[in-house]
Amino acid sequence: MNSDLLVELAQLGLDGDKNKLINYLKNLAARSADERKLTLYKKISELLEDYESSSKVQWQVSGLPTGQVIPIRGEDKLWFPKRLEDRIGLVSRLLADQTLPEDIKVKFNRILLHGVPGTGKTTIGLYLAKKMGYPIKYVKVSDVISYKFGETLKNISEVFNDGGSSIIFIDEFDAFAKSRFDSNDVGELKRIVNSLIQTLDMLPSNKIVIVATNLVETIDPAIARRFPIKVHVGKLNKSERMDFINFLVKQSYIPIKLSKKDLELFDAILRESDLKTVDAIKGVIDSSIVSAHVEKAESIYMQNIAISMLNNRLIDSDTLKRLGSEKPDLYAKLIKLFSIQYTKTDVAEILGMHRNSLLNYGKEI
Known part of the structure; x- marks a missing residue:
């Protein structure tokens, strides 16, 4: 077994994606048979057969x-x-x-x-x-x-x-x-x-x-x-994102209160974080609703959405650093939202970065 193949199998195992690993092994078995590597084919086939027998996996549409x-x-x-x-x-x-x-x-x-x-x-x-x-x-x-x-x-x-x-x-x-x-x-x-x-x-x-x-x-x-x-079926453009956000806001059972400026800010954050698909945007709103439900909040505001994105690492350290150098105005608005609930050290720990990397943070310990 060559090193690239070994690394690929190890990566699938570490990722914990059983279905991908099984499909990879099935393809590897087929490839081994085609290349007349019958010993490897037999071992993989027996391994998969034992697994399917023990877990009672059957083909089904x-x-x-x-x-x-x-x-x-x-x-x-x-x-x-x-x-x-x-x-x-x-x-x-x-x-x-x-x-x-x-x-x-x-x-x-x-x-x-x-x-x-x-x-x-x-x-x-x-x-x-x-x-x-x-x-x-x-x-x-x-x-x-x-x-x-x-x-x-x-x-x-x-x-x-x-x-x-x-x-x-x-x-x-x-x-x-x-x-x-x-x-x-x-x-x-x-x-x-x-x-x-x-x-x-x-x-x-x-x-x-x-x-x-x-x-x-x-x-x-x-x-x-x-x-x-x-x-x-591609990513959403700006007008589509705004339309979809408004649709989700209307569907939420917990009132989401966003001003026109908030909507523009939210869209800018989504754009810079490359969260421009329906699944990604819905995921942001859903996680904000769940957080609000757990905290028994009566309404959801822009700061709640930003904090939820931070907690779920939908805004990462690389994005924040890039915004700090390329888009300081947007960076400052994000930092202001974070500082409503978190200290500089809190945010640094969540993002796994040094606190000194967070420039102009408004809330020091």
Whole structure:
């Protein structure tokens, strides 16, 4: 085993991400078999087999009985940026149009959602599926990929081959739709890609496939071409962030009281901390609400949000140092908010930095 591989395995173990480690070992087993490293293949296979037997892990597609649809909590409270709302509406109307001829329907029953993590691709995919009213299969990579020869191909075939109308939603699609020209790829994955191409070509009009990926550039070009509807789900721009913040403020069961200046300050903090996805912004608001609930606060103000971001390390030492040198006005406003509750030493300890690095701190011990 080479040193790079050993380090990669060690990193996965230290990160504590069991699913990633299992998927990595499955791919390593497949690669070992392709490279005729049969001893390593056998040892990894036995290790995974023992683990799966002891933990009773079985391959399963997360689905619902025929005639039922997946519930989306608070569907009436979903928010999409205007540019996506229009596109999503158009796609959902197209999919629901029963007057379209069959030869046209089969050209538009494959949708690819792509963008960085946290932008809401899964939510959009499930929302589109819900609007159709079809039974839904939600498929994750860990449900499908197997270290055994031919098992992954069999699993993919089972996903697509059930009878009747259905929507298949595949998350992390890039994991088994990688380019066949990837020099690091192995024979098994190439066979999977070829099988996917054939399956998509033969897809009947009563089946709709929605896939989501963070790494659209790694998907095999031939597979990408088979998705006529591609929707980029990106980070929010300033007006979208402001709109989303206002939406979350209205939804909060604890009143969030932000002035226009507070909103501008909040957006500036989000921008400089690169928290510009729906998941990131919602996470900030949610953590502020939880803190307010624990402290039995009747309202949430800008200082509460800033303190919550600090406590959750959503504002880190590197960001604060950069703001101190590049954007002193914003830095001063942040420091003022922190000093309402914390001393200079408190903030330094939270961020793991020397207290003297915090310039112009207003509250000394």
